[in-house]
Amino acid sequence: MAQTFAWCHALGELRSEERLRLAPLGWSESPVSTLDLASRLSGLMADLRNEEIEPDEVASIAGNRQSMESAAIWQTLAAADRRARDYMHEAGLEVPSLLSRSISAGAPKYRSVVLLGVTELPKSMRRLLLHPDISVHSIVHAPAVDESYFDSFGCPRPDRWAHRPIDIDDEVIVAAQDHRCQAMETLRFIGDRADLFSIDEYTVGLGDLTVHRTIQRFLEGAGVPTHSAYGRSLATARPLLLLRALAEYASSEDSDALAALLRHPDAEYLLDRHASGPSLLTLLDFHRAKHLPRRIDAAISYACKEKKELEALVRTARRLVGSVSQSVTDVRIAADNIARLLLAAYGAADHSSIAREYTEALQTELKALASVLQRLSMLPAALAEYAPIRGSDIIRWLTRMASRIPIPETYKGPSVELVNWFELSSDDAPVKIITGMNNGSVPEMPAYDPLLSESLRSALGLPGTEVRYARDAHALSAICASTPNLRIVWGKTSVDGSALAPSRLLFAVDDKTLVTRANQAFTSHDSIPPSIPVLFPSAATSVLVMPRPSVPEPPITHLRVTAFKDYIACKYRFYLRHVLGLQALDDEARELDGAGFGSLLHTVIGEFARSDRLTSVEPNAVVKELYQRLDSLVKATYGAERSIYLEQQLRHIRIRLMRYAEFHCKRSLDGWRTKEEWIEVDAEKDLVVDDIPFRIQGRIDRIEYRDDTNEYAILDLKTSDRRTEPEESHRQGPRNAKVWTDLQLPLYRQIAPIPSGSSIKVGYILLDGAEDRPPLAIADWTDADYASALDRAEEIIRGVRAGVFWPPSMVVPTWDDDLSSICMDRSPYRQALIARAPSIWR
Missing domain, CATH: 1.10.486 (PCRA; domain 4)
Known part of the structure; x- marks a missing residue:
C-alpha cells in the first residue's frame, strides 16, 4: 500500500499528457483512477525487479526493438519510478524487491532450504537461493526417471514439457454442456462412490473459477458439505x-x-x-x-x-x-x-x-x-x-x-474440499474431480501488463506462456498418475453461454490418440445434457399451491367499466387484482409505464377542458394551452430535476398533445361541440340484473354533440404506439361468431350522462404517433351488437355477485405480469396445480 501512494505522488509530478500515455484507454483524471494506475504500475515495477530488470533497461530495449513511442513510455516510467523510490526513502521505507538484493549480499538467515512442489521462481529468488552458504533441497512430485524434466530448483522445464505426452485415460474425460451440467457431473461422480469413501476423501479442483459458486451450491443443495479454499472476496x-x-x-x-x-x-x-x-x-x-x-x-x-x-x-x-x-x-x-x-x-x-x-x-x-x-x-x-x-x-x-x-471459509467439519485444480497434485484424496478443464483456463492465460508486449517480454527474457504450460502439464501428469478415482470435466459453453473448447493439455498425446480424442470432443454429442437438477427427493405433495378464492362478504355491488375485461380474460386474475387489491410495486422505475404515460396525458386534457381555449378552433392556441398545462402539472408532480428518461417521454406526450389539438379544432369546425363537463367525465349508473341494481362506474374521456344531426359521440383516448381499432380490441373470433373480450365502449354508452333514446356513436381517439392516419376510429356496431354486449355484462355481474372466480384461464399471457407467479403461468404442472388447489384464503 505504501508503494501505491508513493507512485501516486510520482504520477502527480508528471505532466497530464505523460500520465495519459501510461494509462489504459478511457482513463480519466480522478483520485480513484490515479490510485488504480499507481497500484498497477507499482505492481509492474515489482514484477520486473523480481526478474532483476530495471525500467531503464526496458526503455533501452524498447528503443532498439520497439517503436519510439514505446521507448518514450518506458523513459517516463523510469523517471516516475525513481521519484516513487525517493518518496519511499523519504518515508523511511525500502522497496521490497530492492531489499531482497541487499539480503542476498549479506549472510543468509537460513543455511538449508527445502523447496516442496515449487513450480515457478523469479530471478531474484533464485539469486537468494544460489548463495554459497545456502543448501537447497528440491522435492518434486514425479518419478526419478523424469529428473531431466526439471531444473535444479525443481521447476518444470518448458523446453522438455512442451512436447511431452500426458497419460490420461479416455474414460476419465467427460464433456458437459454448461456450468450446471459440470456441477451435476461432479455431484453424480461423488454420489456413485458414496458407499466407498467418506466425505473428506473427495477433492474438487476448479480449472475455471466462474463455475465455483455453481458447483458449491449444487453440492450443498444436495446435502454434501463443502469447504472452499478460495473463501470469498x-x-x-x-x-x-x-x-x-x-x-x-x-x-x-x-x-x-x-x-x-x-x-x-x-x-x-x-x-x-x-x-x-x-x-x-x-x-x-x-x-x-x-x-x-x-x-x-x-x-x-x-x-x-x-x-x-x-x-x-x-x-x-x-x-x-x-x-x-x-x-x-x-x-x-x-x-x-x-x-x-x-x-x-x-x-x-x-x-x-x-x-x-x-x-x-x-x-x-x-x-x-x-x-x-x-x-x-x-x-x-x-x-x-x-x-x-x-x-x-x-x-x-x-x-x-x-x-x-x-x-477464508470457516471449517465446519468433514467436507468436500474445493481447491485450485493444480493443487490436486499435492492432495492425497483418493477421489478427485477436475472441473472447467477448458482452453484459456487450463493452462491459465497470465494477465500480462499491456505495457509489456509479448515481443518485449521475449527480448527482456521474461517468462512467457510456455512456463505456465509446463507447470500445468506437470501438475496434470502428477494428478493422473497418483489418483485412482479421477474425473476430468470440460464445459462446452461458459456461464454466459459462449462456446468453449477443451484444454489443449487433453490433446498432449500421441498422434493416434489425438485423432480419436479430437473427433470425440468436437463431433460427438455424447455429453452431459442440460437438465433441471433434482437435488432433493420428491415430496408426497407439492408445497407450491394456487389458493382457491373465497366468496367475498358482503357481495360485490359495483365495478369499474375496465374491470369487465379482466374478468373475461381470467376470473382468478380478476379476483387477485380487483377483490384482493394485489398490485406490484416497481422499485426500479426509471420512466412512466404505459398507464402512467396515458394518465398524465389524460390529466392534461382534463385541465385543458377548464380553460377558455376549449372552444377555440386555432390549433396553435390550443396546443400552447395544452403545453402550459403539461408544464405546470409536470413541475408539480415531478419537480424541476427530472431524469432524461422522463424528459424523452414528455417529448412524446407533446407530440400527442399537438395531434389532439389538431383533432379538437377539426371536430369543432365539423360541427361537433364539447364542454367542460364532457371532458374526463366521472360517470356511473345502475344496471339492474335479476331485479337487483349493480353500479357501473367509469371515466369517459370525451363526449361530443352535433346540433344539425342530433348525434352524440363518446370517444375514448388511446395513447399506445400500437394502433388498435375498436372492433379489434372489443371482439374476437370468426365473422359470424364473434365474442366480446372487452365491454368498455358499450358500457360507456350505457352510463354516459346523455338523454335516453339519443343517437350515440362510440369510438377511439388514436394518438399513436402515426401522423399519416386520422386519429378518429368509430365503432360500426348495431343495436343487436350493443344488446349482446349488455347480455355479456349481466353474465359477468352474476358471476361476480356469486363469487365465481375459479378456475383460472388456461390461456396465459405471453408476457410475465405482476400476477404470473401466483397464477403459475410458466409451471409445466399448472393444470395439475389448478386441479388440486386448496381453498386457504378466507
Whole structure:
C-alpha cells in the first residue's frame, strides 16, 4: 500500500499528457483512477525487479526493438519510478524487491532450504537461493526417471514439457454442456462412490473459477458439505457493501443511491431507527414509482404525501455521509472517518437475532476490513498527505482492492474440499474431480501488463506462456498418475453461454490418440445434457399451491367499466387484482409505464377542458394551452430535476398533445361541440340484473354533440404506439361468431350522462404517433351488437355477485405480469396445480 501512494505522488509530478500515455484507454483524471494506475504500475515495477530488470533497461530495449513511442513510455516510467523510490526513502521505507538484493549480499538467515512442489521462481529468488552458504533441497512430485524434466530448483522445464505426452485415460474425460451440467457431473461422480469413501476423501479442483459458486451450491443443495479454499472476496462483505452504498449516496445524492442504502440490512444501525426499516423503504419506493425523482432534497419542491418522512430521511442520510463526502488532504483522516462509520453501524448493534454463523462471518469481515483501514491509517505522513480526496473515493478504491483480498471459509467439519485444480497434485484424496478443464483456463492465460508486449517480454527474457504450460502439464501428469478415482470435466459453453473448447493439455498425446480424442470432443454429442437438477427427493405433495378464492362478504355491488375485461380474460386474475387489491410495486422505475404515460396525458386534457381555449378552433392556441398545462402539472408532480428518461417521454406526450389539438379544432369546425363537463367525465349508473341494481362506474374521456344531426359521440383516448381499432380490441373470433373480450365502449354508452333514446356513436381517439392516419376510429356496431354486449355484462355481474372466480384461464399471457407467479403461468404442472388447489384464503 505504501508503494501505491508513493507512485501516486510520482504520477502527480508528471505532466497530464505523460500520465495519459501510461494509462489504459478511457482513463480519466480522478483520485480513484490515479490510485488504480499507481497500484498497477507499482505492481509492474515489482514484477520486473523480481526478474532483476530495471525500467531503464526496458526503455533501452524498447528503443532498439520497439517503436519510439514505446521507448518514450518506458523513459517516463523510469523517471516516475525513481521519484516513487525517493518518496519511499523519504518515508523511511525500502522497496521490497530492492531489499531482497541487499539480503542476498549479506549472510543468509537460513543455511538449508527445502523447496516442496515449487513450480515457478523469479530471478531474484533464485539469486537468494544460489548463495554459497545456502543448501537447497528440491522435492518434486514425479518419478526419478523424469529428473531431466526439471531444473535444479525443481521447476518444470518448458523446453522438455512442451512436447511431452500426458497419460490420461479416455474414460476419465467427460464433456458437459454448461456450468450446471459440470456441477451435476461432479455431484453424480461423488454420489456413485458414496458407499466407498467418506466425505473428506473427495477433492474438487476448479480449472475455471466462474463455475465455483455453481458447483458449491449444487453440492450443498444436495446435502454434501463443502469447504472452499478460495473463501470469498472481501468486496462482497456486508460492511464493505454498506460503505459502498454510503459512498454512492455521498457522491450523487440521487434517489437510486438512497434506495440502495436503505436496502442494506445494516443501514438501520446508522439511520434513525424510527425513520428507517421496511415501511420507510416502501414509502420511498412508492414515491419513486409515482414521481420518478432523479434526487430527493431535504426540502421537496413538489407535493407528495411522504414529504415529511422523506425529508427527515434525507437530512439524516446527509449528516451520516458528511464525513466521507468532504475532501481531505491526508488519507489517514479519511481512513479514521470510515472506521468511525463502521463503529457507528456495528459497534453498538444488537445482533442477538442474527444466526450465530452469520455473526461469526460478520466479525471476520470486520476484522479483515479493519486490517486494511489500519494499514491506511499507519502510512507515513510523507505518503499519506495526498492531493484533496474524498472519503467516498477512498471507499471506491478500497472496494476494488478488496476484490483481491479473500475471506477464508470457516471449517465446519468433514467436507468436500474445493481447491485450485493444480493443487490436486499435492492432495492425497483418493477421489478427485477436475472441473472447467477448458482452453484459456487450463493452462491459465497470465494477465500480462499491456505495457509489456509479448515481443518485449521475449527480448527482456521474461517468462512467457510456455512456463505456465509446463507447470500445468506437470501438475496434470502428477494428478493422473497418483489418483485412482479421477474425473476430468470440460464445459462446452461458459456461464454466459459462449462456446468453449477443451484444454489443449487433453490433446498432449500421441498422434493416434489425438485423432480419436479430437473427433470425440468436437463431433460427438455424447455429453452431459442440460437438465433441471433434482437435488432433493420428491415430496408426497407439492408445497407450491394456487389458493382457491373465497366468496367475498358482503357481495360485490359495483365495478369499474375496465374491470369487465379482466374478468373475461381470467376470473382468478380478476379476483387477485380487483377483490384482493394485489398490485406490484416497481422499485426500479426509471420512466412512466404505459398507464402512467396515458394518465398524465389524460390529466392534461382534463385541465385543458377548464380553460377558455376549449372552444377555440386555432390549433396553435390550443396546443400552447395544452403545453402550459403539461408544464405546470409536470413541475408539480415531478419537480424541476427530472431524469432524461422522463424528459424523452414528455417529448412524446407533446407530440400527442399537438395531434389532439389538431383533432379538437377539426371536430369543432365539423360541427361537433364539447364542454367542460364532457371532458374526463366521472360517470356511473345502475344496471339492474335479476331485479337487483349493480353500479357501473367509469371515466369517459370525451363526449361530443352535433346540433344539425342530433348525434352524440363518446370517444375514448388511446395513447399506445400500437394502433388498435375498436372492433379489434372489443371482439374476437370468426365473422359470424364473434365474442366480446372487452365491454368498455358499450358500457360507456350505457352510463354516459346523455338523454335516453339519443343517437350515440362510440369510438377511439388514436394518438399513436402515426401522423399519416386520422386519429378518429368509430365503432360500426348495431343495436343487436350493443344488446349482446349488455347480455355479456349481466353474465359477468352474476358471476361476480356469486363469487365465481375459479378456475383460472388456461390461456396465459405471453408476457410475465405482476400476477404470473401466483397464477403459475410458466409451471409445466399448472393444470395439475389448478386441479388440486386448496381453498386457504378466507
